[in-house]
Amino acid sequence: IAGITQAPTSQILAAGRRMTLRCTQDMRHNAMYWYRQDLGLGLRLIHYSNTAGTTGKGEVPDGYSVSRANTDDFPLTLASAVPSQTSVYFCASRHTGGEQFFGPGTRLTVL
Amino acid sequence: QQQVKQSPQSLIVQKGGIPIINCAYENTAFDYFPWYQQFPGKGPALLIAIRPDVSEKKEGRFTISFNKSAKQFSLHIMDSQPGDSATYFCAARGNQFYFGTGTSLTVIP
Numbered sequence: 001i002a003g004i005t006q007a008p009t010s011q012i013l014a015a016g017r018r019m020t021l022r023c024t025q026d027m028r029h030n031a032m033y034w035y036r037q038d039l040g041l042g043l044r045l046i047h048y049s050n051t052a053g054t055t056g057k058g059e060v061p062d063g064y065s066v067s068r069a070n071t072d073d074f075p076l077t078l079a080s081a082v083p084s085q086t087s088v089y090f091c092a093s094r095h096t097g098g099e100q101f102f103g104p105g106t107r108l109t110v111l
Numbered sequence: 112q113q114q115v116k117q118s119p120q121s122l123i124v125q126k127g128g129i130p131i132i133n134c135a136y137e138n139t140a141f142d143y144f145p146w147y148q149q150f151p152g153k154g155p156a157l158l159i160a161i162r163p164d165v166s167e168k169k170e171g172r173f174t175i176s177f178n179k180s181a182k183q184f185s186l187h188i189m190d191s192q193p194g195d196s197a198t199y200f201c202a203a204r205g206n207q208f209y210f211g212t213g214t215s216l217t218v219i220p
Contacts, residue, residue: 004154033208042117042200042212043155058207090154100145100208102154 004103006091012109013081021076021106023091031094032074036087049074081110114138115203117211124191125219132186132214134201141203146186149198191218
């Protein structure tokens, strides 16, 4: 592993289903982030974690939850998916004060 | 409310032209202003960044101009190439990163 990996690459999901998007980084960055990218809206922060064991809400947290049990992993869970959560999701990480690195993204479609 | 406003939404230039993408912000607490380049199907990647105590920064063909009093900054791409065709995002760092809405750049051969 080099950098940030995300899984799955893409997913089609029925509304009401539960879904977890996975993110793993091997750079030992303390901070991790989840963004969603929508056309015309840019990247919007969903949740973040400044260090293992802590999480915080970003700009658009409703309908999403996260956990940070260790430094490397930062899963994003949709408890009951809705069509408005159709988007491309990016995980990112950085050291405090350092550059932000992005994963390759997960394309999620909720029908 | 959009913390960082970016324009234009799309831009088409001929090879060798100098596309300019503009961003504006309101929060004077922002302390770092990066630009990201994103190719289709990929995540954004840091291109170049500037701090507010500097008015200009160049890295290769990419230049950021920063106007602190106007709270504006822009990306210039010199001698643009078809390989520069991508979406570009400006951002600003406060308690989190705030992104512009993106500019889709097409460089015609």
